Amino acid sequence: MRSILDINVLEWVTDSIGPNSDITSIEPLKGGISSSVYRVSVKKNGETETFVLRLFTNEEWLLEEPDLACHEAESLQVARRTSLPVPELVAVDEYGKACGKPAVLMSKLAGHVDLDPGENWYNQLAAALVKIHTVTAASLPWHYFSYTDILSASVPSWSNIPDQWERAFKILKEKPPHNQTCLIHRDFHPANVLWKDGRITGIVDWVNACQGPAGTDLGHCRANLAMLHGVPAADQFLQSYESIAGRGSLYHPFWDLRAFADFALPGPPTVYQGWIDLGVKNLTDDLMKKRTDDYLISILERFLNEAL
Known part of the structure; x- marks a missing residue:
């Protein structure tokens, strides 16, 4: 079979799966932009199994975090403590000794990404995130940090509300409020959730998981929803999360x-x-700019409500 992957990668995959394993097909998966992800079908002892292979090919990311494969492998094992469907780790090539690039081989979960809210969509998303946040993750050596240096950040020239960004920076320079420290996914949003027959069948892309404040997971998903569907979608998700988490929120x-x-x-x-x-x-990009401004205003309005 002619392959889109190097022979050393193929050999590592079959060796990891076990004796009598033959790769029958390899297909690139859509949706990932920070690494190369493939669906790999393997015939073993007459049965066909499907796996996901992730190759970390982004050199800039690897320079910043050379332990990405190890990070995802450990995160998957911690995440499986939840009752959520999470890929099962099969093998990890931590620094690319076998594959030439760091790699993670994991089970393939059933389902597909569904970005169109349907009946109970928000509630199921929120319930999944609440379950993630029930795990303490004390064994994970990775801890939350902000990707943005607020002290050196400047008001974006593309925004139509520079005064609101000034206010946001002032708030962010203050001491953070208390928040529950637990397992956080750090990239939880609808494109990392799989569905089948109206039910969630998988939570994927655990490479950024760590110990951290639950609110950052909630905020990241709300930001994605605000851009994808508008501020009302972000607010609906928050309402669902708080309703399910109860006093734990x-x-x-x-x-x-x-x-x-x-x-x-x-x-x-x-x-x-x-x-x-x-x-x-x-x-469109113009719509993204507008929704960015709209969402920032909506967040800042919530600070006024907190003060009442």
Whole structure:
């Protein structure tokens, strides 16, 4: 079989799966933009199994975090403590000794990405995130940090509300409020959730998982929803999360703001390539700019409500 992967990668995959394993097909998967991801079908003892192979090919990312494969492998094992469907780790080539690039081989979960809210869509997304946040993750050596240096950040020239960004920076320079420290996914959003027959069948892309404040996960997903469907979608998700988490939810808009600074800066905002790859056609860069401003205003309004 002619392959799109190097022979050393193929040999590592079959060796990892076990004796009598033959690769029958390899297909690139859409939606990932920071690494190369493939669906790999393998015939073993007459039965066909499907796996996902992730190769970390982004050199800039690897320079910043050379332990990416190890990070995802450990995160997968911690995440499987939840009752959520999470890929099972098969093998990890931590620094690319076998594959030439760091690699993670994992089980393939059933389902597909569904970016169109349907009945109970928000509630299921929120319930999944609440379950993630029930895990303490004390064994994970990776800890939350902000991707944005607020002290050196400047008001974005592309925004139509520079005064609101000034206010946001002032708030972010203050001491963070208390928030629950637990397992956080750090990239939880609809494009990393699989569905089948109206039910969630998988949570994927655990490479950034760590110990951290639950509010940053909530804020990151809300930012994605605000860009994808508008501010009302972000607010609906928050309502669902708080309803399900109950008293366990310690929501504070500060974490929305911090997650959004990481999401939006330095900008300018553009349509996420992962959404385009998944078939979204109704978004434009101009709309992303407008929704970015709209969402920032909505977060800052929540600070006024907190003060009442």
